[in-house]
Amino acid sequence: MIKQTEIKRISEFHGVPKSQIDKDWVLSYLLYAIISMPELKDIMIFKGGTCLKKCYFPDYRFSEDLDFTILDSQYIFNTRIVNKIMKKATELSFDENYNRGILFKLKKIEPTQSKDEEQGFKVYIHYWGADHRKNDLPSANSISWHHTIKLDINHTEEIIFPVKQLTINHNFSDKLNFVDAIVNSYSIEEVLSEKLRSLIQRKYTSPRDCYDIWYLKNNYENLNWAEIKKAFFRKMESKDIIFEGHEQLLNSKKEKILKHHWENQLQNQFSKENLPDYNTVISELKQFLIKLFEN
Structure with missing residues (x-):
């Protein structure tokens, strides 16, 4: 975990909302959780705008979601898999001083289609990140879980250029947690x-x-x-x-x-x-x- 004051300081430095900084911090842990799972790390290929920021340009524009091409077209993203990802992200972000990590709550999983052909899945996840006082916890009602991240997973995309193995750029005080984080990523091309x-x-x-x-x-x-x-x-x-x-x-x-x-x-x-x-x-x-x- 990082302190709420760090979120505020980075927000003021970049001139963007605190919620955007909090989301950027959470995105790193969700990404790390996915590549930490043996069944996913070799078949999930990171792409999109968040890939540009997390793997190529640390000072790039902030982003919203995590986009992937999955190499196994038969792999089904169900509640069990998403719960494992969320649990892993909580474990990776756990801080003994706070006695918790990032909290997550699955909102929904939607299969995606184009021209009646299945394309993949969109997964919507609520989160409770670092932009809170130390002992603040979300209530059971959904109003408290108003921040959401989307995972967009496509299994019909053809990958043409060689996949890159890249480190995760995590510009926060807990960046040492990511020293061994290597993600399969799209090339710029x-x-x-x-x-x-x-x-x-x-x-x-x-x-x-x-x-x-x-x-x-x-x-x-x-x-x-x-x-x-x-x-x-x-x-x-x-x-x-x-x-x-x-x-x-x-x-x-x-x-x-x-x-x-x-x-x-x-x-x-x-x-x-x-x-x-x-x-x-x-x-x-x-x-x-x-x-x-x-x-």
Whole structure:
């Protein structure tokens, strides 16, 4: 456990809500719990925005959920498995001075589908983290459990690039708990190929996806965009999505939606001073995508 004062100090330093810092701390332990379980550590491949922060860029934007591709398409995430994950995360975060670790409560497990095909599972977990006084405990009613983390697990995704074995970035005073934590993770190229497809696949275009692509193209050196583009087309084909041109990725309709949701979706993940400018990101990203897909 860490002290509530540490949550407050880091929150003030980054200019984001305390709840976001508390969630970031809890996310590390849930991730560590998953990779500590022999039945999961080799088949759960970490990906998405939280992977970028926890495995690549410690000072990256804050994130909300844990996303995975699972290699065993027959593996079923049921209550028994989730309870084991929650119990392990509580054990890993246990502090004798507090006589407890993080507390968890399963909200629900939802199978996910696309075009009548099972895709995986979404698991919603309530948690009671460190943003409380030492002896505060949640009551039995659900109102006290108002913070939630989602695990998004997909078993239909094709992984194209080699998987990376990476350490977990945990920028808190209990970071020594994570010295042996190694997680199987997407490469940056894999992340980008899926992020590009998401611009077309999602029902709504996510500001987070746009920011991530823009940031990575500007800050990660030696990216092989020809290979990323090939992987994008393979991932499109695997989902039976036809590519018709760069206008599918960003267009006036999508830009209108992006602008409307930009600040609302990103404001808790950056300080107000560091919130990326919508016009800059979208203008630069649009020109980049046109060039990338012009041939």
